[in-house]
Amino acid sequence: MARMKFLCDADRCIECNACVTACKNENQVPWGINRRRVVTINDGKPGERSVSMACMHCTDAPCQAVCPVNAFYTTADGVVLHSKDICIGCGYCFYACPFGAPQYPRVGNFGSRGKMDKCTYCAGGPEPDGSMAEYEKYGANRLAEGKLPLCAEMCSTKSLLAGDGEIIAEIYKERVAKRGYGSGAWGWRTAYRETVTS
């Protein structure tokens, strides 16, 4: 079984934000929630880099570990999903997540956050694959249709890679070897306890 991961080649990201838009559209993400976002580090200074970040679908995911009601599960593909029927909106996954992935539909005073929402790797939720119930709660289930997450699929510079971790790491290594530089696989050390070195 493949171990699905994301890899953002920051040397290629042009901060067009198309991944953000594609995600919002494909998954009908509610107002105020961005499952994916692009952040520019050292903006306007020499060496600035833009990184597209969403849930990294961590190995031994912290959100899953701290959830008091066990709302999370990791699929055979290594995708970290959650059940909105089980979630109580306590906010603990948001404290634990290194990437700020879990978000809530409301601000959350008096614990009224609502059900947590995050990137599903375009793999839906616990409901039957492709069902309307699944689509309404979690958005598209492209993985079940044999497709990769839309954010990576439509990335114009192929900066954002999605797919089997070993394959996308190999692609990135080749790029780094060919062009002679690479600012690293952002978030990999934190998410997967490994990094891609060429």
Added chain:
Amino acid sequence: MTALVANLRNAVAALTFVALATSSYPVAAQQPTSVDPTASAVSEQLLLQQFKAIQGRGSIPDTKSYTIEQPAGRDWRHFHEVTLRWIGGAAILGILVVLVIFYLARGMVRIESGRSGHTIVRFNAAERFMHWMTATCFVILALSGLNITFGRPLLLPLMSPEAFTAWSQWAKYAHNYLSFPFTIGVISIFFMWIAGNIPNRLDIEWLRRGGGMVGPDHPPAYRFNAGQKVIYWIVVLGGSAIAVSGYLLIFPFYGTDIQTMQSAEMAHGIIAMLFIAAMLGHIYIGTIGMEGAFEAMGQGTVDINWAKAHHNLWFEEVRTRSEPHLAQQQPAATPGE
């Protein structure tokens, strides 16, 4: 005519551009041939060594999303999963074991001279109302809080995930909303009983003799003995700390970020576990640990013999205030004490 002029102008402009481009070409050729665009590039490793979190600029209104990575979540996870469970387990089970052993060894501490049948008022209705309001809130807050820490390993296997979620959801709302009467209770307790709870020299004597529970007899005490003062200050200081850290969590991102909320949660958890352990001790002494103690907060009155034994100086105060003509006789009546 105007079209011809426009065409000519375009042609001139194009020629000028070509001329400029070709003339500048030799200059470009003098630049170093191999450019390393990453020479000054930001590096994830370096940023993480410098800062607790990597932040940048985003283009969506949610400024929280500009933080791209904060590995501190891993440490917080370890605290929540391992450290807090050990602290809570050790504190709560530890105090229970101590109380069981103590009860088996000492049993209920009796009123030595028996009941006189006469009672005096110890806590008035307002005091009892505040105590029980705070106590009821505390028990619900403690159980709903423990559910967050221990519910998943202990309770979830016993019920369906949906039932556990329904219960946890209610527990969460109870926890959030009952924090308000609890805080009011703690503040009231602070003002209501502060007069009797200032530590003084008698407390040293009381602690040295082990109080009435451990020691062989009851050392002299005013309205509150040193042990009760300890409980009072645990409630006031612990209750304040737990309220402040809790309100930081109930109103997320009001002057806090993820790191401060993680710290607040850690403080909240540790204080709560120790608070629960202390209150188990308080409940023990107030019920099966000591004869005649529960009625003080139950009916509000205590037996005169209990008052004489436990709080002799307070008893004298009350007596002097209510029956001044007896005050002179008193020293002669109890020479042994």
